[in-house]
Amino acid sequence: MNQLAIHNPATGALITEVPADDAASVAAKSQQARAAQARWAGLPLAERKACITRFRAAIVAELEPLAAIMTRETGKPIRMSRNELNGLLGRIDFFLTEVDGSTATQTVFNEGGMTEQIEHTPLGVVANISAWNYPWFVGGNVFIPALLTGNAVLYKPSEYATLTGLAIARLLHAAGVPQDVFVPLIGGGAVGAALLAQKIDGLFFTGSYATGARIAQAMGPRLVKLQLELGGKDPTYVCEDAHPQTAAESLADGAMYNTGQSCCSVERIYVHETIYEAFVAAFVATVKTFQVGDPMLDSTYIGAITRAPQLDVLDAQVADALAKGATLLMGGKRGAGPGNWYEPTVFSHVNHGMELMREESFGPLIGIQKVSGDAEAVKLMNDTRYGLTAGVFSPDAARAKALLAQVNAGSVYWNCCDRVSPRLPWSGHGDSGVGLTLSTYGIQTFTRPKAWHLRQG
Ligand code: NAD
Secondary structure, eight states, X not given: OOEEEXXXXXXXXXXXXXXXXXXXXXXXXHHHHHHHHHHHHHSOHHHHHHHHHHHHHHHHHTHHHHHHHHHHHHOOOHHHHHHHHHHHHHHHHHHHHHHHHHHSOEEEEEETTEEEEEEEEEOSEEEEEOOSSSHHXXXXXXXXXXXXXXXXXXXXXXXXXXXXXXXXXXHHHHTTOOTTXXXXXXXXXXXXXXXXXXXXXXXXXXXXXXXXXXXXXXXXXXXXXXXXXXXXOEEEEEOTXXXXXXXXXXXXXXXXXXXXXXXXXXXXXXXXXXXXXXXXXXXXXXXXXXXXXXXXXXXXXBOOOSSTHHHHHHHHHHHHHHHTTOEEEEOOSBOOSSSOOBOOXXXXXXXXXXXXXXXXXXXXXXXXEEESXXXXXXXXXXXXXXXXXXXXXXXXXXXXXXHHHTSOOSXXXXXXXXXXXXXXXXEOOGGGEESEESTTHHHHTTEEEEEEEEEOO
């Protein structure tokens, strides 16, 4: 059997090796899931909810060791691992509260002996190919509502969050979800590719645009429901009436939280020229307070870069910005090894000729650009192939809402950033993806609406 080696990105040390899947085991497990799905879907919803409720309780009971596992394999600072697990509890509660209403059969017409109803039936067997940066969040956005609505789930955690994926499987199985209904598939891209070749009824992917586009191409002729939650280059505009210090503190956190490795990290900042210098000074001062170091320490705010190849992306964006005349205010190079480290890096006097304002950095790197006013800010915010989130800082609600209405993004933020709510749909425009998770729409997306035309005989 194949073995997958798991390393600690903060030290480079081998944590362990685990048995990995191959094309044959992926095929066998997919067939088992197919055979098991109908029985799971046939259970009363209350029984599936009871399993997820027990899963929630197990997360609460094991929160510290689960946080430590995630931190060791991803380099995520431990307090952010705890935040993710605590945040997941709120998402589970939302799904448990909303699933009955979102999936109840609706009678939409009932006259003269004719009844019309919409029934929400499960898709069947769904594949969930997941990312490492928030493995509980992005996985849970899929497998929790998918299981609640009666689907079997073939779950491929990222190879950089495998131990977390195995912990999720262990807890779901202990909570009563059958082994063949939630099936972890362990390995890297080849195992994901093998999963695409199976008979599946839905594919729910979270990851990079490059992989998402490859998957879309492979799945194209298959006519299977496809959702892709991909990267972003999320902008925020700070208006001249905003408070520079308050905006800088919020946006420094939005840019550097999780070491900048969030899909909705603030990746571009535009600041009105009248407060530009004050904002930049406050931003740099805030980032300098962020403690870089051992992700297992409570005091650490900036941890390791999870994937070593991302260091090359960051180096290239820094070199490109320097070559094109940007001002480096702090950082700009790798941190001392062993492990994958990058110094928190801030550039001012950047422009859209530079890669760091165009392509996802996915690290502790940010450019701050000066703008002359609202029109230029909106034009620049929309000058991207992505469209995940965007924000405006201003005390003027009407102005901020008018600006955000013009921005092409799935989520928009007024005086906040880097925020996800279980109550709101999470989706991307353009190369940030297709489909959505979260909200009641993100429950129904795991079902197929079946139309019933019933005439009294
Ligand atoms: P990735 O694309 O490298 O990998 C994602 C998953 O795809 C992994 O499980 C990987 O093993 C698998 N995979 C790789 N090649 C495959 C193939 N040919 N066929 C099938 N599966 C394959 O992405 P990543 O580095 O894990 O995640 C980072 C990216 O995810 C960033 O771009 C980030 O913005 C994005 N992301 C988006 C969201 C969102 O909600 N929009 C959330 C989190 C992360």
